[in-house]
Amino acid sequence: MPGPDVIVIGGGIIGCAVAYELAKRGRSVLLCERGEIGGEASSAAAGILAPQAETKGPGPLFDLWLASFALIPDTLRELEAASGLRVAWERCGLLQLALTEADARPLRNLAAWQQQRGLPVERWETSRVREREPGIEAPVLEGWFFPNEIRLDNAQFTRAYAEAARRRGVVMRTHTQVGRVRVEQARVTGVETTAGAYAAPTVVDAAGCWAGLDGGLPIPVPVEPARGQIIVYDAPLPHFRTIVQTPRVYAVPHPGRTIVGSTVEYVGYDKRTTDEGLAAIRRGLREIAPGLEQQPIAQTWAGLRPHAPDDWPILGPTSIEGLWMATGHFRSGILLAPITGRLMAELIVDGRSSGSWTSFQWERFARR
Numbered sequence: 386m387p388g389p390d391v392i393v394i395g396g397g398i399i400g401c402a403v404a405y406e407l408a409k410r411g412r413s414v415l416l417c418e419r420g421e422i423g424g425e426a427s428s429a430a431a432g433i434l435a436p437q438a439e440t441k442g443p444g445p446l447f448d449l450w451l452a453s454f455a456l457i458p459d460t461l462r463e464l465e466a467a468s469g470l471r472v473a474w475e476r477c478g479l480l481q482l483a484l485t486e487a488d489a490r491p492l493r494n495l496a497a498w499q500q501q502r503g504l505p506v507e508r509w510e511t512s513r514v515r516e517r518e519p520g521i522e523a524p525v526l527e528g529w530f531f532p533n534e535i536r537l538d539n540a541q542f543t544r545a546y547a548e549a550a551r552r553r554g555v556v557m558r559t560h561t562q563v564g565r566v567r568v569e570q571a572r573v574t575g576v577e578t579t580a581g582a583y584a585a586p587t588v589v590d591a592a593g594c595w596a597g598l599d600g601g602l603p604i605p606v607p608v609e610p611a612r613g614q615i616i617v618y619d620a621p622l623p624h625f626r627t628i629v630q631t632p633r634v635y636a637v638p639h640p641g642r643t644i645v646g647s648t649v650e651y652v653g654y655d656k657r658t659t660d661e662g663l664a665a666i667r668r669g670l671r672e673i674a675p676g677l678e679q680q681p682i683a684q685t686w687a688g689l690r691p692h693a694p695d696d697w698p699i700l701g702p703t704s705i706e707g708l709w710m711a712t713g714h715f716r717s718g719i720l721l722a723p724i725t726g727r728l729m730a731e732l733i734v735d736g737r738s739s740g741s742w743t744s745f746q747w748e749r750f751a752r753r
């Protein structure tokens with residue numbers, strides 16, 4: 386191809402979403418992926434889209450989550466039409482369980498400020514929990530139900546973004562590792578890869594927890610891997626109807642299987658599952674559903690989430706002209722893919738965005 390307008394580094398859900406949105410706005414895009422499309426964190430995720438249940442409080446990150454969440458149904462419809470691929474999803478809701486007073490206190494606070502904002506949260510008595518979720522065998526103090534929350538097949542979502550991008554003309558080079566971003570006089574000129582050098586005036590670094598490119602970037606990128614382990618139980622029917630969570634475990638009812646997780650471990654670039662990690666997940670599950678925990682395990686895996694020191698994503702321009710960041714999505718990169726793709730493409734193409742993104746700039750670390 387003649388020099389593309391934009392090179393995207395990384396073919397996870399974030400790189401694919403950015404590439405798709407840029408191509409939609411008429412930009413020619415080359416995406417370089419070191420391995421397979423969606424082969425890392427984006428396939429390892431559990432598929433929970435739950436801004437209300439997972440937030441630590443109001444603020445810019447919660448607003449970004451809600452903005453992306455609002456885009457999900459239309460984005461899925463658009464991607465299915467643009468890619469010809471189906472993405473399994475359901476607005477099944479999420480049930481937070483309090484087994485003790487210590488579990489219940491933060492949930493009551495969460496529900497109080499969200500109800501004040503007019504967001505839907507329901508308190509379920511023990512009897513209601515039993516009636517609605519017979520799979521829960523634990524003595525539950527109370528439940529808090531977030532009816533809007535969604536479960537979605539994240540691997541299919543990533544593939545749909547990738548295929549839609551390809552059909553829009555994005556060139557995907559898999560097994561092509563970017564070693565270095567080329568910069569001349571504080572301006573990006575292209576990248577060096579294992580398949581040769583490519584010139585472009587704009588580069589988006591969406592390489593997940595590898596966004597530092599092992600020293601191949603002219604600026605520091607403070608992201609590190611946060612390992613998460615998962616256990617999958619096969620079942621002809623999902624064990625639960627809703628996503629079920631305690632502070633110690635979550636269980637997600639996907640068609641034919643239940644995904645249970647997860648750990649958050651800072652152990653470097655080590656993607657192995659461990660006996661201790663899987664045992665911690667099983668302990669959490671045993672508290673609420675010992676019957677399910679006794680079932681044979683169908684599969685286990687671990688993935689590496691891109692984590693920045695303040696838990697927030699890194700979005701937008703950097704001090705190098707033409708070098709953009711879209712990383713650090715930590716535990717919510719699947720949820721944040723639609724808003725990230727849109728914000729990045731608007732900023733790169735139009736120089737401004739309708740959404741609010743300034744709290745997430747790379748510059749916040751440069752200032753420290």
Ligand SMILES: Cc1cc2nc3c(=O)[nH]c(=O)nc-3n(C[C@H](O)[C@H](O)[C@H](O)COP(=O)(O)OP(=O)(O)OC[C@H]3O[C@@H](n4cnc5c(N)ncnc54)[C@H](O)[C@@H]3O)c2cc1C
Pocket residue numbers: 394395396397398399400417418419420421422423424425426427428429430431432433434561562563564591592593594595596598612613614615646647687688689690691711712713714715716717718719720721
């Ligand atoms: C166990 C687990 C459960 C999770 N559950 C959820 C969930 O329920 N909901 C949710 O919203 N999020 C969840 N997440 C988080 C979510 O998966 C991530 O935030 C998201 O996938 C990050 O996407 P990404 O594209 O930035 O990273 P990745 O998917 O890791 O993609 C980065 C890509 O860059 C490529 N790459 C790296 N270096 C180079 C290079 N030098 N050159 C070229 N390519 C390169 C990699 O091969 C990789 O494919 C979970 C994560 C884990 C691990």
